[in-house]
Amino acid sequence: MLYHLLYPLHQYLSVLNVTRYITFRTAAASLTALLVSLALGPWMIRKLRDFQVGQVIRQEGPASHRAKAGTPTMGGLLILTAAITPTLLWADLTNVYVWIAVGTTAGFGLVGFLDDYLKIVRQSHHGLIPRYKLGAQVLFAAGVGVVLLLLAQQGLYNTRLIFPFFKWLIPDLGWGYVPFAVLVLVGASNAVNLTDGLDGLAISCFAVAAAAYTALAYITGHRVFAEYLLIVRFAPAAELTVFCGALVGASLGFLWYNSYPAEIFMGDVGSLGLGGALGTVAILIKQELLLVIVGGVFVLEALSVIVQVGSFKLTGNRVFRMAPLHHHFELVGWSEPKVIFRFLIVAIVFALFSLTTLKLR
DSSP states (O other): OHHHHHGGGGGTSGGGGGGGOHHHHHHHHHHHHHHHHHHHHHHHHHHHHHTTOBOOOOTTSOGGGGGGTTOBOOTHHHHHHHHHHHHHHHSOTTOHHHHHHHHHHHHHHHHHHHHHHHHHHHTSSOOSOHHHHHHHHHHHHHHHHHHHHHHHHTTSOOOBOOOTTOSSOOOBOGGGHHHHHHHHHHHHHHHHHHHTTSTTHHHHHHHHHHHHHHHHHHHHHOHHHHHHTTOOOOGGGGGHHHHHHHHHHHHHHHHHHHSSSOSOOOHHHHHHHHHHHHHHHHHHTTOTTTHHHHTHHHHHHHHHHHHHHHHHHHHSOOSSSSSSHHHHHHHTTOOHHHHHHHHHHHHHHHHHHHHHHHHHO
8 A cells, every 4th residue: 555655656756766676665564564563462462351362271281381371362363463454555456466365364364263262252272163164274275276276377377386406397287276275275274273382482483484485485576586596487476575574574573472471372363364374475476385394393293293193093102292293392391482492493494494495406
């Protein structure tokens, strides 16, 4: 919105010409998101307490977590507000891919909101019935896949996959891209959701992944960088750099209040919304498979649950003391802050490695 208002005025005030540059608008969106988070954080914490919107702790979880019961939750509303508002202010709103990213984030956030709401009303960690929750995620994800398929038929998108480390392996999935998009989006949203179990863990790892995708979105839309790195150039994807920058700023602002000991939790409205955002950006900039590396911590957390459940059902034995993985390390003696910071270090390593794969191709 500000972009459309300010840039036309550059012929009268030359300094406003800077608004045409994606790098400037990305920085502006990131700072705006950070300020919105910091400014609205105390108000939201106070309102959530007034409405008694407190976290319900699972009895099966680590005993040390029971003291967190009643901590304001649904803080994801703050994150999504702080990310979407600056995007609408600083991005080029004629770009359809920006609207796809914003719409998908809001859609997955809505599923999480309903899940959180039911948990609070019932005073139980059981929210939406799992099949309904998964079904809603699949529905939104399939919608994204269909929209992209329609855009591909108009020559505005392509359904090819880029494989890390391989230059010429770019198969076209065609109609198969719809179920693939569902797999990416549902997988990403639930992986972030599973990681959200310790103060600041999910949001700090997400901020690192979002920062990596900020760089990837810019490179994908940049003619020189894309040609040099032999990746599929997709010029409209460059505008998603602004969206990713807003996600980084919103995450850092929320982390201010969510860091150990947390004053507020993001809830499913945050974790599902952010996971959906990350998966959508990965799809739109044609770096879907790289998401496995960029979000390596999220992948490990999800795999630990799959392995734990599979092992218990098949053999009756557990591989980990508790899943997701962060709970396992808590139970072997790591303090909560140590688990958080070590996982954050791993997230940074994964993000840096994902960027090196571009050159390795």
